[in-house]
Amino acid sequence: MNTLRLVVVSAGLSQPSSTRLLADRLAEATGRRLAGAGRAVDVDVVELRDLAVDIANNLVTGFPGPRLLAATEAVTAADGVIAVSPIFTASYSGLFKSFFDVLDNTALIGKPVLIAATGGTARHSLALEHALRPMFGYLRAIVPPTAVYAASEDWGAVGDAGAGGLADRIERAAGELAGLLTNRPSAEATVAEATIDEVVPFAQQLAALRPGKPA
Amino acid sequence: MVQFGIFTVGDVTTDPTTGRTPTEHERIKAMVAIALKAEEVGLDVFATGEHHNPPFVPSSPTTMLGYIAARTERLILSTSTTLITTNDPVKIAEDFAMLQHLAEGRVDLMMGRGNTGPVYPWFGQDIRQGIPLAIENYALLHELWRKDVVDWEGRFRTPLQGFTSTPRPLDGVPPFVWHGSIRSPEIAEQAAFYGDGFFANNIFWPKNHFQRLISLYRERYAHYGHGTPEQAIVGLGGQVFMRKNSQDAVREFRPYFDNAPVYGHGPSLEDFTSQTPLTVGSPQEVIEKTLAFRESFGDYQRQLFLMDHAGLPLKTVLEQLDLLGEEVVPVLRKEFAAGRPAEVPDGPTHAALLARRDVAELDAAAAEPAGSIA
Numbered sequence: 001m002n003t004l005r006l007v008v009v010s011a012g013l014s015q016p017s018s019t020r021l022l023a024d025r026l027a028e029a030t031g032r033r034l035a036g037a038g039r040a041v042d043v044d045v046v047e048l049r050d051l052a053v054d055i056a057n058n059l060v061t062g063f064p065g066p067r068l069l070a071a072t073e074a075v076t077a078a079d080g081v082i083a084v085s086p087i088f089t090a091s092y093s094g095l096f097k098s099f100f101d102v103l104d105n106t107a108l109i110g111k112p113v114l115i116a117a118t119g120g121t122a123r124h125s126l127a128l129e130h131a132l133r134p135m136f137g138y139l140r141a142i143v144p145p146t147a148v149y150a151a152s153e154d155w156g157a158v159g160d161a162g163a164g165g166l167a168d169r170i171e172r173a174a175g176e177l178a179g180l181l182t183n184r185p186s187a188e189a190t191v192a193e194a195t196i197d198e199v200v201p202f203a204q205q206l207a208a209l210r211p212g213k214p215a
Numbered sequence: 216m217v218q219f220g221i222f223t224v225g226d227v228t229t230d231p232t233t234g235r236t237p238t239e240h241e242r243i244k245a246m247v248a249i250a251l252k253a254e255e256v257g258l259d260v261f262a263t264g265e266h267h268n269p270p271f272v273p274s275s276p277t278t279m280l281g282y283i284a285a286r287t288e289r290l291i292l293s294t295s296t297t298l299i300t301t302n303d304p305v306k307i308a309e310d311f312a313m314l315q316h317l318a319e320g321r322v323d324l325m326m327g328r329g330n331t332g333p334v335y336p337w338f339g340q341d342i343r344q345g346i347p348l349a350i351e352n353y354a355l356l357h358e359l360w361r362k363d364v365v366d367w368e369g370r371f372r373t374p375l376q377g378f379t380s381t382p383r384p385l386d387g388v389p390p391f392v393w394h395g396s397i398r399s400p401e402i403a404e405q406a407a408f409y410g411d412g413f414f415a416n417n418i419f420w421p422k423n424h425f426q427r428l429i430s431l432y433r434e435r436y437a438h439y440g441h442g443t444p445e446q447a448i449v450g451l452g453g454q455v456f457m458r459k460n461s462q463d464a465v466r467e468f469r470p471y472f473d474n475a476p477v478y479g480h481g482p483s484l485e486d487f488t489s490q491t492p493l494t495v496g497s498p499q500e501v502i503e504k505t506l507a508f509r510e511s512f513g514d515y516q517r518q519l520f521l522m523d524h525a526g527l528p529l530k531t532v533l534e535q536l537d538l539l540g541e542e543v544v545p546v547l548r549k550e551f552a553a554g555r556p557a558e559v560p561d562g563p564t565h566a567a568l569l570a571r572r573d574v575a576e577l578d579a580a581a582a583e584p585a586g587s588i589a
């Protein structure tokens with residue numbers, strides 16, 4: 001069996017970052033689940049803080065610099081992604097959104113993407129459901145049902161009866177992501193810009209325009 | 216031989232060092248002066264963009280090119296690009312055939328889909344149909360220049376019955392067509408299918424992307440039986456600012472770079488020059504960077520430089536053209552000629568297309584068995 005490639009995208013800004021801490025715990029739990037199912041996994045971490053200027057430059061010029069290109073290629077070639085944003089002003093951070101803005105909008109199609117966020121207040125936990133999930137829905141990613149939110153207080157709490165503590169939610173989300181990954185053939189072929197080599201022959205493009213064909 | 220020339224966007228941009236903005240009239244006259252200078256310094260091609268919104272002036276390319284044609288002798292007049300999606304292909308056929316007659320064949324053109332979304336609705340088209348429009352409109356244009364009487368029906372335009380586009384192309388040889396592309400493999404495929412030229416407007420992007428597009432075009436060109444991949448007709452963009460002394464070039468160009476409408480207020484000049492074809496430095500540096508294009512993309516047919524944008528004053532642009540014509544292009548001509556395989560075609564000209572057509576007709580006549588007329 002091929003080694004699976006898991007890419008963690010973390011948009012935390014503080015150093016050390018609780019967003020990164022959450023991302024690492026999710027990656028660790030997912031790796032453990034996969035190992036239990038006999039699958040090896042390589043984990044790559046993309047720290048958006050290090051790419052902040054490159055992302056802004058890409059927004060301005062329309063193309064990625066070499067470091068950002070390496071990051072977007074890693075995400076595109078991954079079997080699965082863990083995407084974690086801090087919550088700023090009741091939503092994902094602008095840096096997090098901008099990274100997915102510059103990523104090709106076909107890069108995540110059919111790819112399992114576990115979503116998670118950190119925040120100062122637990123009252124913003126639904127930002128995962130009303131901001132991150134629809135964005136990844138648009139990108140046609142497969143997002144597991146459990147999204148993990150860690151408010152400051154969660155790092156020192158045992159959780160409530162309904163949802164369980166942060167540790168439980170991490171385990172549940174990791175289990176769902178691992179399940180999606182084990183049931184999926186490895187993404188060997190889906191490298192960046194593979195589409196360039198998959199051109200539709202010209203005769204077919206012309207034929208599709210013949211009058212009488214449905215528009 | 217590789218053809219060298221310049222292409223202009225025709226933007227009206229404030230000079231960031233003086234705060235002065237040229238009028239539209241000044242900009243239009245400057246574009247003409249730049250074209251005349253291109254011929255004077257020995258360049259081969261002048262190409263103008265087509266735009267339908269401020270701050271751009273060239274909405275009517277054949278008008279401008281016709282005027283330049285009357286005032287030049289050798290310069291090939293071209294476009295960068297002609298909007299194949301929103302212009303009526305019948306009008307393109309007519310306008311450029313007329314220009315071709317007036318310019319004694321010194322005309323070719325580059326098809327493009329345009330980069331300004333609202334132009335589609337302004338001209339009654341739907342941007343989501345960008346690629347189908349490019350394909351269908353060009354198919355009609357191609358036929359109008361090759362068949363005297365055309366019956367035609369498509370998806371985007373009124374049908375034609377018994378239509379003849381006039382004037383017929385000069386000597387019965389249609390203007391050479393390039394297909395300009397930044398992103399889409401469909402356009403490389405289209406250029407390959409027709410055996411037309413493929414112009415990769417590579418100036419704002421890193422080269423690996425264009426290596427893929429150009430090699431796709433070369434492969435498909437061979438696939439459709441037009442020749443070997445090395446014989447496909449490739450054009451490339453370039454963007455330079457020169458002074459004898461490299462540091463002077465950087466110092467003078469930096470404010471224009473930092474404030475340029477296209478990439479300003481983004482990456483540093485240094486990052487951008489290392490990642491894209493932009494060269495800011497001495498003529499020698501421009502020569503080296505341009506020669507490297509051949510390593511990346513193979514022997515090619517046309518090199519166009521963007522020289523007159525971002526608010527550079529006319530005087531500076533004319534000085535740039537002197538440097539290009541005197542110090543850069545002669546060296547590039549010599550270096551590109553060295554080691555160029557004999558089977559690699561020259562940049563396209565009307566005379567060459569005419570000669571090739573005549574040879575093809577002679578061959579066809581020779582292949583006809585004697586007495587077959589009866």
Ligand SMILES: Cc1cc2nc3c(=O)[nH]c(=O)nc-3n(C[C@H](O)[C@H](O)[C@H](O)COP(=O)(O)O)c2cc1C
Pocket residue numbers: 011012013014015016017018019020085086087088089090091118119120121122124
């Ligand atoms: C500009 C800004 C806005 C913020 N807005 C919110 C908010 O609306 N809701 C919230 O729960 N936390 C908010 N926070 C707190 C961050 O979510 C918290 O600092 C972050 O999760 C810490 O992540 P890090 O340690 O990875 O940097 C905001 C923080 C900043 C800097």
